[in-house]
Amino acid sequence: MENIRNITNTDSKITVRLTLKQRIIALLKFNNTPREIALGVAIGVFIGITPLYGLHTIMVIAAAFLIRRVNKVAILLGTNISITPTFPFITWAGYSIGRFILSDTYPPLNWSTFKHFDYRQILHFYFPLFIGSIILGLILALFFYFATLWFITARRKSKLKQCKK
Numbered sequence: 001m002e003n004i005r006n007i008t009n010t011d012s013k014i015t016v017r018l019t020l021k022q023r024i025i026a027l028l029k030f031n032n033t034p035r036e037i038a039l040g041v042a043i044g045v046f047i048g049i050t051p052l053y054g055l056h057t058i059m060v061i062a063a064a065f066l067i068r069r070v071n072k073v074a075i076l077l078g079t080n081i082s083i084t085p086t087f088p089f090i091t092w093a094g095y096s097i098g099r100f101i102l103s104d105t106y107p108p109l110n111w112s113t114f115k116h117f118d119y120r121q122i123l124h125f126y127f128p129l130f131i132g133s134i135i136l137g138l139i140l141a142l143f144f145y146f147a148t149l150w151f152i153t154a155r156r157k158s159k160l161k162q163c164k165k
Contacts, residue, residue, distance in 0.1 A: 034152035040071035042145035044078020049137035098132025
């Protein structure tokens, strides 16, 4: 029975990996220009970094409708920057940047802060988080734009060379 569970668990991991790989390959095969794909990833990364929790999907849909010359799938893939393992780091970095910009008038994030945390303090912590996340989102969006642009361009050149052989 345990062997069956292990096989099923392994199969589901392989399926998830294949699905993600298939999505990335499909993204690379779209007829969009490298700039349109890179712009989509950058917009998605910016949306994923913002602390507007619960509104990311609405923001992705709005961006997909409002920005015509962008790869819609790339926007969605870019938002995956804020998955569960990266979420604490993104939140900490956004808050720290906001706290630095706002002259350290807000307490640092540490365990003692959370021990005595009250839900009424959320708004007090949210403003520096919001300001810092916007700055962090812009920086990461630029980074991912150029990294994606370079990657897609290099991949297409490589494919073109292979076709000519």
